[in-house]
Amino acid sequence: MGDTxxxxxxxxxxxxxxxxxxxxxxxxxxxxxxxxxxxxPAVLAVDVAVTxxxxxxxxxxxxxxxxxxxxxxxxxxxxxxxxxxxRYRRDELGESRGALPVLHDWLILIAALAVLxxxxxxxxxxxxxxxxxxxxxxxxxVCRRGIHRHLTAARRSAQAVDRVLVVGxxxxxxxxxxxxxxxxxHPYAVVGTVLVGDGDSATAGDGATAGDxxxxxxxxxxxxxxxxxxxxxxxxRAELVLVAPGAGLTGDRLRELCWLxxxxxxxxxLTPGLVETSVKRLRAASVAGLTVLRVEPPLSHGAQAxxxxxxxxxxxxxxxxxxxxxxLILAVLIRLDSRGPALYRQRRVGQDQETFTMWKFRTMxxxxxxxxxxxxxWNENDGLMFKMRRDPRVTRVGRFLRRTSLDExxxxxxxxxxxxxxxxxxxxxxxxxASYDATALRRLRVRPGMTGLWQVSGRSDLxxxxxxxxxxxxxxxxxxxxxxxxxxxxxxxxxxGRGAY
Numbered sequence: 001m002g003d004t005x006x007x008x009x010x011x012x013x014x015x016x017x018x019x020x021x022x023x024x025x026x027x028x029x030x031x032x033x034x035x036x037x038x039x040x041p042a043v044l045a046v047d048v049a050v051t052x053x054x055x056x057x058x059x060x061x062x063x064x065x066x067x068x069x070x071x072x073x074x075x076x077x078x079x080x081x082x083x084x085x086x087r088y089r090r091d092e093l094g095e096s097r098g099a100l101p102v103l104h105d106w107l108i109l110i111a112a113l114a115v116l117x118x119x120x121x122x123x124x125x126x127x128x129x130x131x132x133x134x135x136x137x138x139x140x141x142v143c144r145r146g147i148h149r150h151l152t153a154a155r156r157s158a159q160a161v162d163r164v165l166v167v168g169x170x171x172x173x174x175x176x177x178x179x180x181x182x183x184x185x186h187p188y189a190v191v192g193t194v195l196v197g198d199g200d201s202a203t204a205g206d207g208a209t210a211g212d213x214x215x216x217x218x219x220x221x222x223x224x225x226x227x228x229x230x231x232x233x234x235x236x237r238a239e240l241v242l243v244a245p246g247a248g249l250t251g252d253r254l255r256e257l258c259w260l261x262x263x264x265x266x267x268x269x270l271t272p273g274l275v276e277t278s279v280k281r282l283r284a285a286s287v288a289g290l291t292v293l294r295v296e297p298p299l300s301h302g303a304q305a306x307x308x309x310x311x312x313x314x315x316x317x318x319x320x321x322x323x324x325x326x327x328l329i330l331a332v333l334i335r336l337d338s339r340g341p342a343l344y345r346q347r348r349v350g351q352d353q354e355t356f357t358m359w360k361f362r363t364m365x366x367x368x369x370x371x372x373x374x375x376x377x378w379n380e381n382d383g384l385m386f387k388m389r390r391d392p393r394v395t396r397v398g399r400f401l402r403r404t405s406l407d408e409x410x411x412x413x414x415x416x417x418x419x420x421x422x423x424x425x426x427x428x429x430x431x432x433x434a435s436y437d438a439t440a441l442r443r444l445r446v447r448p449g450m451t452g453l454w455q456v457s458g459r460s461d462l463x464x465x466x467x468x469x470x471x472x473x474x475x476x477x478x479x480x481x482x483x484x485x486x487x488x489x490x491x492x493x494x495x496x497g498r499g500a501y
Contacts, residue, residue, distance in 0.1 A: 035160045039093045039147055050139040051075045058132035064124040078109050094151035099488050100481050106137045152185050161189040165233045168244030169196050176244040176271055192236035196248040218248035226260030233266055240267040278477035304480045312422050316415035337397040340366035348427040351447045356419040359410035363398025411450045423483040424449025425471035443471040456489040
């Protein structure tokens with residue numbers, strides 16, 4: 001999650017940009033188009049070198065026809081597919097760490113080479129061909145994720161960001177600034193704010209007090225207001241004006257402001273006020289000259305939901321079958337380490353507030369539930385969940401099981417029964433749900449999961465508000481591809497062990 005303190009440092013560094021010789025702001029703070037220049041050569045070098053080398057070597061070793069020519073064709077095809085899908089564009093480099101877009105591109109490469117092989121009657125054997133192209137997939141994933149991590153770190157220190165002037169009313173302005181300040185993994189760094197109207201405001205994105213920020217009289221005509229905004233943008237040396245429309249910024253007035261800002265060479269972005277809504281659910285349209293943004297409802301039925309259920313049941317069955325020796329060993333270790341059963345069962349709340357019995361390996365002493373009230377004063381979570389970093393009730397084997405998340409494996413039985421899913425929100429306790437408000441209750445619209453955004457984002461280190469925010473984002477924006485992405489990130493989270501206690 002984001003760090004507001006880090007964001008403050010990021011903004012402070014931007015405000016110290018020196019003036020150039022013309023007396024205007026020099027964009028020393030790198031904008032989105034000023035990402036490190038080595039990104040593109042590095043990506044191209046990895047794509048070309050790995051594809052050419054792997055295809056040439058595998059084809060030569062397995063006796064496939066024309067290894068050098070095949071390597072050249074595969075390399076050009078991979079580079080062309082990446083370019084056609086805009087993977088080499090400056091504004092795309094480093095923005096995504098997801099595995100699915102890369103996998104999609106790789107499957108297109110296989111299909112294109114297969115069609116080309118049939119057309120030229122030079123079809124290699126399928127298994128050597130897949131083996132030759134596998135390093136391309138892996139190296140591209142590693143390279144893209146490495147650049148994403150580098151870009152995220154750079155943005156925390158005010159590099160590769162756009163200097164943004166935020167414009168809006170008292171409510172919309174504060175909301176936009178606070179959301180931008182809550183995270184540092186995006187390209188927008190707020191260097192100034194313009195309040196439209198007479199209301200007071202609690203925060204100022206540029207580090208100034210609320211009284212020091214610029215104000216714009218809504219009674220001004222469009223041209224006069226536009227010139228004021230242009231002057232403010234130049235004074236703050238902003239590269240983009242982010243408008244949060246409100247009562248004073250609607251309709252023709254907003255269009256005229258966009259004209260003037262664009263004529264001055266400034267980019268303009270609008271925020272409709274939607275929070276945690278995936279762009280995949282948004283559809284832009286024009287109706288009677290009015291720009292309409294349609295928000296698709298969350299996926300809950302159809303082919304993707306059926307596929308999720310099938311993967312859950314089949315995955316749980318396969319997992320139990322393959323992991324049965326490990327489950328037996330862990331059960332024996334738990335019994336040898338402390339008195340009590342190897343398995344621990346607990347009532348949890350699932351989809352649509354239906355309760356079920358959740359299974360886990362026991363990681364605490366048998367009277368842990370009775371001792372919970374005695375430890376309430378040491379709760380390290382700021383919400384309804386109880387968490388202690390050094391809980392005295394945890395056994396020696398239990399500590400290891402929690403650190404590696406092996407204590408969760410018996411939940412595969414719950415997934416097989418249909419009470420849980422492989423991916424979903426954390427299943428809450430009934431006493432937690434009793435204190436939920438309407439917002440928190442929405443997380444119970446889907447089946448709880450063995451893993452989820454909460455696990456790959458910090459687990460017990462997350463605050464209560466952060467946990468709810470992640471769960472709501474999952475519920476509203478779920479797709480089968482997002483489940484695959486979470487599962488691919490879960491392994492790293494388990495190995496890292498951060499937040500597991």
